[in-house]
Amino acid sequence: MxxxxxxxxxxxxxxxxxxxxxxxxxxxxxxxxxxxxxxxxxxxxxxxxxxxxxxxxxxxxxxxxxxxxxxxxxxxxxxxxxxxxxxxxxxxxxxxxxxxxxxxxxxxxxxxxxxxxxxxxxxxxxxxxxxxxxxxxxxxxxxNPTKPDAGPWYSLSKPQREAITLAVQNGYYDIPRGCTTKELADELEISDQAVTERLRRAIVALVSYTIIPPKTED
Known part of the structure; x- marks a missing residue:
């Protein structure tokens, strides 16, 4: 579709x-x-x-x-x-x-x-x-054109989904943290800065499409 x-x-x-x-x-x-x-x-x-x-x-x-x-x-x-x-x-x-x-x-x-x-x-x-x-x-x-409200999580790109999934699985968001962005970067074979940026974009997209209500015109 x-x-x-x-x-x-x-x-x-x-x-x-x-x-x-x-x-x-x-x-x-x-x-x-x-x-x-x-x-x-x-x-x-x-x-x-x-x-x-x-x-x-x-x-x-x-x-x-x-x-x-x-x-x-x-x-x-x-x-x-x-x-x-x-x-x-x-x-x-x-x-x-x-x-x-x-x-x-x-x-x-x-x-x-x-x-x-x-x-x-x-x-x-x-x-x-x-x-x-x-x-x-x-x-x-x-x-989707026939289902305007379907699947907002698809706004995440594959690299973003991979990065945030790995971060959660490895305890990056736990207290205390189970890993660092450097460790995530090594596993993903990208830079520390790239990991941080992918996580930031993934979180913004998830919040935008699952928590923040869409704007309505007056």
Whole structure:
């Protein structure tokens, strides 16, 4: 069964976020992705910004082949971007895990994505790719399209599940502690810092999806 995930990534953590850098009170909204040969050319809206200076900055980026206006309205403009997505860890991970980009909205600080994956294993593989590339991904919602409230624990990636399971089994959360993060790192064959980060993300995800009630609109 397919799974949909909503998550946030700091704008500076991935190539497209750096290319489409905006300042002030503004936002960027992805309209669609148009495949051209092996490339993927996005169309996106720019809201409440000086479009000419923005376009010039985008065109100067070394990963951009071309960028141009498509339509211009009073409060927004539609642009097309021809760029090399192979250098973007997030979009490469989406492609390699058969993910589908449903929506993407960017601000000066963070981008919010909505993706569909064929199954939970593909989602876990995607999050693992992002972790390996040191992309700070924070999931805000994970659900099955036909069962919106099913399986919130799947927001954990496989490495996160492995780390927190090992920590509990080895008594890391016992008093006194049964092991240290250094011992967990040695068993997982990763760094002490990586263990700490995986445990932190795992705990945040578990609390977010099992304890904290979802926000409701007024």
């Amino acid at each position: 397919s799974v949909i995930v909503e998550f946030q990534i700091p704008s500076a953590d991935f190539e497209l976020g750096r290319i489409l850098h905006v300042e002030g009170v503004t936002s960027i909204e992805l309209e669609t992705l148009v495949p051209i040969g092996e490339a993927t050319v996005p169309l996106f809206w720019i809201h409440n910004t000086t479009r000419h200076s923005f376009l010039e900055n985008v065109q100067r980026h070394p990963a951009v082949n071309d960028a141009s206006e498509v339509d211009v309205f009073e409060d927004r403009a539609l642009f097309t971007l021809d760029w090399d997505a192979n250098h973007d860890h997030v979009f490469r991970a989406i492609r390699e895990t058969d993910g589908q980009l449903l929506s993407a909205i960017g601000t000066p600080d963070v981008w919010e994505f909505e993706l569909r994956f064929p199954n939970h294993d593909a989602l876990s593989e995607f999050t693992s790719h992002c972790e390996d590339a040191q992309v700070s991904l924070e999931a805000t919602r994970v659900y």
